[in-house]
Amino acid sequence: MRGKPIPDLHPATPEIPYLRIRFMKAIQELYPLLQTPRKVVITTHQKPDADAMGSSLALSHFLTKLGHQTTVISPTNWAGWVNWMPGVNKVVDYEQQKEKAEKALHEAEWLFCLDFNIFHRTKTLTVRLKEMDCVKILIDHHQEPDTPSFNYGVSDTAKSSTCEMIYDLIVGSGHNDLIDENIAECIYAGVVGDTGSFRFPSAHAGVHTLVADLKSKGLKHPMVHEKLFDNFLENRLRFIGHVLLHRMEVFYEYNTAIISIPKSDLLRFHIRTGDTEGLVNYPQSIQGIKLVALVIDRDEERKWSFRSKGDFDCNTFARTYFEGGGHFHAAGGRSSDSLEKTVEKFKAVMKENENLLQ
Numbered sequence: 001m002r003g004k005p006i007p008d009l010h011p012a013t014p015e016i017p018y019l020r021i022r023f024m025k026a027i028q029e030l031y032p033l034l035q036t037p038r039k040v041v042i043t044t045h046q047k048p049d050a051d052a053m054g055s056s057l058a059l060s061h062f063l064t065k066l067g068h069q070t071t072v073i074s075p076t077n078w079a080g081w082v083n084w085m086p087g088v089n090k091v092v093d094y095e096q097q098k099e100k101a102e103k104a105l106h107e108a109e110w111l112f113c114l115d116f117n118i119f120h121r122t123k124t125l126t127v128r129l130k131e132m133d134c135v136k137i138l139i140d141h142h143q144e145p146d147t148p149s150f151n152y153g154v155s156d157t158a159k160s161s162t163c164e165m166i167y168d169l170i171v172g173s174g175h176n177d178l179i180d181e182n183i184a185e186c187i188y189a190g191v192v193g194d195t196g197s198f199r200f201p202s203a204h205a206g207v208h209t210l211v212a213d214l215k216s217k218g219l220k221h222p223m224v225h226e227k228l229f230d231n232f233l234e235n236r237l238r239f240i241g242h243v244l245l246h247r248m249e250v251f252y253e254y255n256t257a258i259i260s261i262p263k264s265d266l267l268r269f270h271i272r273t274g275d276t277e278g279l280v281n282y283p284q285s286i287q288g289i290k291l292v293a294l295v296i297d298r299d300e301e302r303k304w305s306f307r308s309k310g311d312f313d314c315n316t317f318a319r320t321y322f323e324g325g326g327h328f329h330a331a332g333g334r335s336s337d338s339l340e341k342t343v344e345k346f347k348a349v350m351k352e353n354e355n356l357l358q
């Protein structure tokens with residue numbers, strides 16, 4: 001049997017079958033290199049949310065101002081409530097525009113990976129990104145990042161959002177003056193999205209200082225809130241009413257609420273990408289609830305979302321039981337079991353974890 005591999009500090013050492021760099025340099029080492037224009041691809045996780053899309057577009061606007069040629073590639077489509085962001089009309093949907101995406105990926109000298117910790121969060125792009133041998137840069141705030149796959153980067157779970165980290169990059173590289181209204185809107189949207197409108201513990205003092213700076217640069221924050229939260233069709237609100245009435249179970253003895261949504265509900269209410277965002281937060285308004293679990297019967301899998309309060313660690317829970325992960329208070333996971341089976345499993349592990357839920 002072979003022993004534990006000795007870390008290899010030569011950045012370009014290939015390891016079959018994919019390139020493993022093994023040593024991620026600090027993002028600050030990239031700053032001097034920003035002055036030389038390159039061909040850049042920026043990508044993010046599947047079904048990009050406000051933080052994923054906002055950080056990708058903010059970085060794209062910034063690098064374009066420095067003379068770089070940038071392409072933002074999303075692994076999949078995205079919700080209507082991010083479709084207002086400045087520059088979103090140029091984002092390439094990998095599933096819909098493969099040829100255009102492939103051309104940009106083929107030419108890329110730099111690949112920025114934003115708001116995900118591990119390549120498989122990019123769905124069908126996963127293998128393609130792993131195989132690329134250009135300079136790869138990670139900017140992310142999720143737990144347990146795959147840093148050996150990146151040449152440069154920053155991974156910091158203390159950051160509220162990837163958008164905050166893009167702001168840090170712009171300011172840290174000496175370009176605060178390049179932040180305009182477009183960049184400010186994109187960054188603000190991601191910060192609002194990932195801090196639950198400034199209510200989660202991740203909204204530290206620096207987040208408010210950042211917002212003050214964006215405001216001084218012309219940010220019109222009410223518009224961003226309207227676009228993110230008042231931008232749905234009537235059917236989505238009716239769907240929420242239906243789900244809370246018929247699909248939610250509350251287990252007071254475990255301080256847990258679960259919502260499970262069959263595919264028939266998605267069809268009946270014409271639910272589109274992004275319409276289920278935020279649903280997992282509703283049961284948190286019930287007194288005493290510590291853990292909320294939402295599972296949706298998607299075509300290819302049963303997709304879980306977990307939210308917690310206090311000392312319950314959703315990341316560990318999702319990783320242990322549902323092939324997922326994320327943050328301490330917000331994580332996701334998946335199952336290939338039927339909806340009924342995966343819900344049964346949840347109830348069993350909820351009981352197993354009774355002590356942690358008190």
Ligand code: 5GP
Binds near residue numbers: 305323324327
């Ligand atoms: P959501 O419930 O909003 O989909 O995701 C909550 C958090 O967990 C997000 O930060 C998201 O990136 C992360 N997350 C969601 N699904 C998965 C998953 O399947 N694997 C991992 N590692 N993280 C996930």
Ligand code: MN
Binds near residue numbers: 161162194
């Ligand atoms: Mn994020």
